[in-house]
Amino acid sequence: MKKPLIFAVIALLASFALWATVTYPRIGGGLLHMASGIETRLYGLHRAKIDISDSQMMSWQGGPQDAQETVIMIHGYSSEKTVWMRFASHFTDKYQVLILDLPGHGETAFDPSLKYDTVSQAQRVVEAMDALGIKRAHIVGNSMGGFIAAQLALRHANRVQSAVLVDAAGVVAPQESDMAKMLATGRNPFEIHNRDEFIEFYAMTMSQPPWLPRMILDYMADDYIIRRESLIRIFQDFHNTGLLDKHLSDINVPILILWGERDRLLHISSAAIWQSGIPNAELITYPELGHMPMLEAPRKSAEDVLAFFAKHR
Template sequence: MIKGLGILVLAVFAIVLVGWLALLRPDIGYDRLEAKYADAASRYIDLPGGVHMRYRDQGQAGGHVLVLVHGFSASAQDWDDWARILSPRYRIITLDLPGHGLTRAPARWPANTDSYADLVAQATDRLGVKSFVLAGNSMGGGVAWDFALRHPDRLQGLVLVDAAGWAPPKSQQGGAVIFQILRNPVGRAILRDIDTKPLIAQGLKSAFVDEKLVTPALVDRYSDFARAPGHRAILMALQTGDRREASYAVLAAIKAPTLVMHGRDDHLIPFANGEAFARAIPGATLIAYPGVGHVPMEQIPDRSAADLDAWLRTKVWP
């Protein structure tokens, strides 16, 4: 009986090992990624710490400047619709943070909201942009309000789109499966080297609400960018690194005109967090979107861009 049990354990181990090996996915080189995803607007700058950043600088060269920062595991492409709609009126700068998109960085680059905020300051300095309106979605929203605290003299306005930052209550459960796994160190170790496309697809469906918008091409883009050299290490490190948490005392120091945009049906960052940002930041304006999830700029680009444009022309650049 003991011998039979040992054979069974070995058989199960062999099956798991074969399954693991079948799911392993190697890095995708930047040459291949750039050939597939770079476009005519893509540009690159070298920044401190070995960062080779991809950015886009579109729209009106002499116009008011909007800098747009993407969320976790996303990229500059998330802002394509806003850039298209708003570029006739504004200068639009989108960028890929280290660990994301086509930006190259060492695998041990110290990624957190503070370092990302400082990198946005360095990148805009290099581009000759001294002051601007900064918008961020999700993790990028956390970078944006952190920037407002670290570099207040640079900011003409702040836009938080389903922004991260408030600590979730200990009792909070649910959300995208991939984020539940990433909260666990064993889960992070397992996900680091395997094919995560099914989990990415589930996470995107949670974010968009309208599942028709989650196309195979969108899932491929997220999956491909995550497999760029060094990216998986940075993405995993983001789950455990230091981060500044939002609080009423912290956010009260923000003086820039602020617009909070939040989907009422966001399954990743609840609408209550958007309401909290609007209450905590003096004079902030809140726009709620019923039936909309985590990425209003992609789910309802025309309506959300029009709302942003109206706010900018009323509160920032009348």
């Protein structure tokens, strides 16, 4: 083969490799958004903007217009509203459902001038309720979202019909999780620099994750890499929020605690702190699940939450 032809072939292969590197995860992202769009429509959810004092929050909303009760679902740190869609499908026949993208997450923009501590995020949830005319709601939050749900129950009890804390941050764990051990060494598993780091992190988030093709995982990895600096800032604000251990006895709304016993991000030992500290709090644990029971076992976790709501109408 002549040298010019060899160089042409090498250039063509290099161009293809570059195209594949750039385009392949974009295809995965397109498939993810298309699938999510189809599922949410099937579940009776629609995309809507909510204007509050410092942000334009994106959301999914659904359920009967004449529903007597509302459920608000709040995702965890670095996550977004999509983690709730299959769980939410079990509520839209009887409840008005509101699923939020908190500022700095999902489709709601990051603004470096904002505060991202859980008190500030809880206030934004209240503003979203005001904007939509929601007087009281059941609040369901996962991880950081559980911390926010607890802040709402503590600081805005008149707006909270009940709260469900799903593997919630916000108290001192008696035993260290895998994440806590990593943080102690100076490494934050949420700070993703490459796709291999993301795969390691993703394995920590769930014990039984739903199957996703590799191109979608690579898209998610690239998204974490792009957002790394903003996530670092949000993490700093979130982790500088005072913990609630000394305030749990002041929570006087009905509380259900859900926890996956195989949680590697927040140790299962935290569940007992929440339950013993909050008067009359109920606890359900899942031996086979990890940090996101609502995503790993949406039907089972939804059934448990619906049974809890039925007692607190």
